[in-house]
Amino acid sequence: VADILDFANTTELEEIAPVHAVRGNNDWWGRDLPRTLSFELEGVRFTMAHNRNDVSWRLEGVQVVIFGHSHQYCEEQLGGRLWLNPGSCGYPRFRKELTMAGLTVQDGALQVERIDLEV
DSSP states (O other), X not given: OOOOSOTHHXXXXXXXXXXXXXXXXXXXXXTTSOSEEEEEETTEEXXXXXXXXXXXXXXXXXXXXXXXXXXXOEEEEETTEEEXXXXXXXXXXXXXXXXXXXXXXXXXEEEEEEEEEOO
């Protein structure tokens, strides 16, 4: 999960791995992107939204909810699923720390690693 400043950046990212993108509150370039997106990776169902408030509570079968907007790291179990905001890794916003998350999916099991970055 990251803020993408220009859709052209996704082309480079897609050379590494599939890109799943949703529209953020300042994405003037991404008007065609959905506000929420559901997808599956390695047998794990994900729902993603820029703002946590845009996530539907109809989450049958969803194991991971990824969101952003606040630029503040959050990792919690709610309703039997992982809710994850990786924070902000580009530059400090709102005087918050710089963080990102590594999420490994193997045989249906999830492992989250919080990564703290130097300012």
